[in-house]
Amino acid sequence: MAVPNDSFQAKSEAFLAWLKEKGAMVNDGIALADLRQSGKGRGVVATKDLAEDETLFSIPRPLVLTYEASSVFAEHIRLGNQLADPWLNLILAMIVEYLRGSESQWKPYFDVLPRRFDSLMFWSPSELEELQASAVVHKIGKEDADQAFREHVVPRVTCLHEELDEDDILDLAHRMGSTVMSYAFDIESDKVEIDLDEEGYASEDEDESLPKGMVPLADMLNADAARNNARLFYEKDELVMKTLCPVKAGEELFNDYGPLPRSDLLRRYGYLTDNYQAYDVTELSQDLVVQTAKSIEDLNETEVESRLTYLDFLAILEDGYDVSRPSADSPSPFPPELLVLLAMIVLSRDEFLKLKSREKTPKPTMTPQLERILLCCLEKRQAEYETTLEEDIALKSTFETSHVPERKIMAVEVRIGEKQVLASAIASLRNSESAAMTGQDETRANKRQRIN
Numbered sequence: 413m414a415v416p417n418d419s420f421q422a423k424s425e426a427f428l429a430w431l432k433e434k435g436a437m438v439n440d441g442i443a444l445a446d447l448r449q450s451g452k453g454r455g456v457v458a459t460k461d462l463a464e465d466e467t468l469f470s471i472p473r474p475l476v477l478t479y480e481a482s483s484v485f486a487e488h489i490r491l492g493n494q495l496a497d498p499w500l501n502l503i504l505a506m507i508v509e510y511l512r513g514s515e516s517q518w519k520p521y522f523d524v525l526p527r528r529f530d531s532l533m534f535w536s537p538s539e540l541e542e543l544q545a546s547a548v549v550h551k552i553g554k555e556d557a558d559q560a561f562r563e564h565v566v567p568r569v570t571c572l573h574e575e576l577d578e579d580d581i582l583d584l585a586h587r588m589g590s591t592v593m594s595y596a597f598d599i600e601s602d603k604v605e606i607d608l609d610e611e612g613y614a615s616e617d618e619d620e621s622l623p624k625g626m627v628p629l630a631d632m633l634n635a636d637a638a639r640n641n642a643r644l645f646y647e648k649d650e651l652v653m654k655t656l657c658p659v660k661a662g663e664e665l666f667n668d669y670g671p672l673p674r675s676d677l678l679r680r681y682g683y684l685t686d687n688y689q690a691y692d693v694t695e696l697s698q699d700l701v702v703q704t705a706k707s708i709e710d711l712n713e714t715e716v717e718s719r720l721t722y723l724d725f726l727a728i729l730e731d732g733y734d735v736s737r738p739s740a741d742s743p744s745p746f747p748p749e750l751l752v753l754l755a756m757i758v759l760s761r762d763e764f765l766k767l768k769s770r771e772k773t774p775k776p777t778m779t780p781q782l783e784r785i786l787l788c789c790l791e792k793r794q795a796e797y798e799t800t801l802e803e804d805i806a807l808k809s810t811f812e813t814s815h816v817p818e819r820k821i822m823a824v825e826v827r828i829g830e831k832q833v834l835a836s837a838i839a840s841l842r843n844s845e846s847a848a849m850t851g852q853d854e855t856r857a858n859k860r861q862r863i864n
């Protein structure tokens with residue numbers, strides 16, 4: 413008896429048929445699989461053993477959904493109505509193409525894109541409360557997105573669809589905005605050289621300015637931190653997904669979404685896996701750091717302000733500083749920018765003026781004075797969470813035997829990760845404090861011995 417072709421599977425098949433009809437090449441050793449059982453939606457899996465550097469599929473550039481390729485672009489050029497923001501442009505293009513229904517060449521693609529999201533934008537206030545003091549709660553940006561959509565997207569869509577009211581358009585904008593956030597690629601042209609760091613990531617500024625595009629099928633690959641085995645290459649006429657290592661039949665193909673802390677993974681993609689634990693961070697706000705330093709060191713308000721203004725002028729002042737888990741590559745949990753900020757605000761006035769005259773900053777070197785301030789910052793930060801790490805670990809152990817909503821489980825994982833980062837940074841500072849005290853005791857004992 414034939415297996416019933418549910419609409420999920422039928423949509424996947426129609427999507428693949430559409431791709432091939434439009435000139436995409438798809439390796440017959442891969443399949444677009446139904447991974448809903450493991451909570452991953454669709455994913456790409458190997459159906460045969462694949463070699464390293466093997467082409468999985470290639471997508472002709474005209475199939476990539478970009479603002480420039482969409483039907484709205486020519487209209488905006490005619491009206492002089494373009495936006496400078498590449499994200500808003502793509503969201504607008506997606507809305508307009510989606511509303512064209514079967515008139516749009518991308519209709520079979522929209523049929524496999526999600527309508528429901530677990531990213532933080534869609535969490536209720538009570539679900540967000542489970543994240544406690546995580547700084548990610550302040551980075552969701554729903555109000556800012558609403559404002560940008562009202563100002564730029566709603567009027568442009570209304571011009572084309574008078575039948576839609578503002579709320580309908582806002583809902584669509586959030587849906588497309590979240591799709592773009594978790595599916596879009598930075599589209600490198602085959603000509604432009606961009607600066608990539610050692611791990612192959614563009615800097616945040618480069619990232620923001622690159623045009624954004626939706627690459628059908630390339631965005632059906634899931635990701636799981638260290639399990640990355642495929643990558644998209646930007647060639648002249650097409651975008652090509654290739655294996656990075658040999659892949660066995662039955663294994664899933666994973667793209668790389670970047671070294672994201674689990675809080676950000678949840679914010680942008682709405683899922684978590686343990687493999688991202690290594691990237692967890694907890695944020696110390698500039699305000700917390702500055703206020704703590706002021707109160708411990710009894711610093712002068714005006715002096716501190718002048719140091720902050722100077723760091724801002726040098727473009728090295730941040731709103732928040734990520735404390736991370738120490739690793740072999742980066743053994744200190746504290747970013748150099750945080751040490752520079754602290755070193756700068758505790759400098760004497762003379763030393764500050766000397767550095768300023770040469771447009772310099774202090775070296776990011778840890779000192780006992782900075783350690784004392786940081787320890788106090790971390791303890792204050794720890795107290796901002798409503799429960800302790802131990803309480804959360806005990807709570808997590810009850811999840812196996814009781815039914816708990818998925819979003820709550822993910823929130824508890826995120827706050828456990830952040831509290832572990834805090835606990836480990838606090839332990840490292842306390843160890844260093846007690847090592848310094850032992851060192852002082854030994855020096856004193858040695859002196860005494862010499863005197864006796």
Ligand SMILES: C[S@@+](CC[C@H](N)C(=O)[O-])C[C@H]1O[C@@H](n2cnc3c(N)ncnc32)[C@H](O)[C@@H]1O
Nearest residue numbers: 452453454594595631632633634635636681683
């Ligand atoms: C670029 S899409 C990948 C294709 C997606 N699975 C689909 O069905 O359309 C990114 C989304 O896939 C899901 N995802 C990716 N990797 C995952 C993983 N390792 N575990 C669970 N969900 C994952 C998340 O919902 C994420 O927002």
